[in-house]
Amino acid sequence: MHTPLRPLLDTVLDALGEGTRLRGGPLPTGGPPKVAERMRAAVGDVLPDEGDPEALRCLVRALAEGAADPRDPLCAAHLHCPPLAVAVAADLAVSALNPSLDSWDQAPAASELESLVSRHLAREVYGETPRGAGNCATSPHRPDTLLTTGGTESNQLALLLARETLGPGVRLICGENAHHSLPRAAWLLGMPEPITVPTPTGTLDPAALDEALHGPSVIAATAGTTDAGLIDPLPEIAALCAQRGARLHIDAAYGGGLLFSPRHRTKLTGLSVADTVTLDLHKLGWQPVAAGILAVRDAQDLAALSHRADYLNADDDTEAGLPDLLGRSLRTTRRPDILKIAVTLKTLGRAGLAALVDQVCAQAQEFARAVEEHPGFELHTPPTISTVLFRPAHATDDAVAAVRRQLLTDGRAVLGRARAANRLWLKATLLNPTTRPADLAGLLHLVEGTTPR
Secondary structure (H helix, E strand, O other): OOOOHHHHHHHHHHHHHHHHHHHOOOOOOOHHHHHHHHHHHHHOOOOOOOOOOOHHHHHHHHHHHOOOOOOOOOEOOOOOOOOOHHHHHHHHHHHHHOOOOOOHHHOHHHHHHHHHHHHHHHHHHHOOOOOOOOOOOOOOOOOEEEEEOOHHHHHHHHHHHHHHHHOOOOEEEEEOOOOOHHHHHHHHOOOOOOEEEOOOOOOOOHHHHHHHOOOOEEEEEEEOOOOOOOEOOHHHHHHHHHHHOOEEEEEEOOHHHHHHOOOOHHHHOOHHHOOEEEEEOOOOOOOOOOOEEEEEOOHHHHHHHOOOOHHHHOHHHHHOOOOOOHHHOOOOOOOOOHHHHHHHHHHHHHHHHHHHHHHHHHHHHHHHHHHHHOOOEEEOOOOOOOEEEEEEOOOOHHHHHHHHHHHHHHOOOEOEEEEEOOEEEEEEEOOOOOOOHHHHHHHHHHHHHHOOO
């Protein structure tokens, strides 16, 4: 049965508004038991004998009422951004058309769009193809990007390419500050046990890395740590890799968005010499999930992903000019997440994206100053990107954890937690460009009022 989409969109938008009003804050009240109770009541019989024409309105309203809303200035725990409306609208078009990027005949226009935008994103990371490297569109030595589900998949692909390039004995060397997906990917790929270098200052020490380097290695540096948004010394690490013949992967899932800002992109100096780079535009790119990217300095490395399935990329079809999409992912069915990215890039332009990046970075600096000037709080360090670690002065770690959970249970604020300098800190990750100084002051006031005296 074909149902027109437009009236259903009105239903969804109305239900989203109703649910948001019922929630009344950044998070539903009552914690897990109350949320579960309300959702069970809304769902009722999951598969009734007779269909319910109000199911769409009821379930969307219940989901919105029980959501953590990244559009709320006090929802600031994670790298969880409020998506741009134009990107959400583009994502809707993808769902309606339902292309699948596993063969050209399922996604003719989408496959070409992905190719065009992927090459541009590669140039954002690596710059223009140097002379002598061949035609940018055809040379195997050009940079390229793959679309992924996020940082975890990008990091896994990066280690897979390192293993296939340097051999099965290649060892991952990363810092304690590295994302958990890296050692997990090494385990999944059957690589040797990773070497984890201590990072007492929060970032990798090139001298410690040098001592850890033995045999074929891939060093994973981080540009925007999950806990504190710190950036490893990329130029020094890149120079060490070049000197010692190690492969370099940079996990810039968080910090990669700084590339759009002339004011902040110098923090990523050294990124362009990495063999692979993880980016994640559903963080500092304001995209709906998922919008992950893996940038590869030499597209020839991607030959490791080549795969044949006669019904998708038969040799004679490929020779006749049909694009081969199967080697662009480990997944088969794949939605064209590139559309929302392309629409965002073209709608906002570099200046519009830079303004958003600069705004959230400025918010973080402002919030950090407010923390420093408040006698009841302690700041960990000035922010590098848009993450601020702070804690009530003189509070124990148990008290800090309890404050966070109380705010979550009350539905009043969503703050993260991070351990640094052997203490527990509250984490505010500021990704909402519309957050106002009064919102940040209100956040401090909430934490202060929840802290036991």
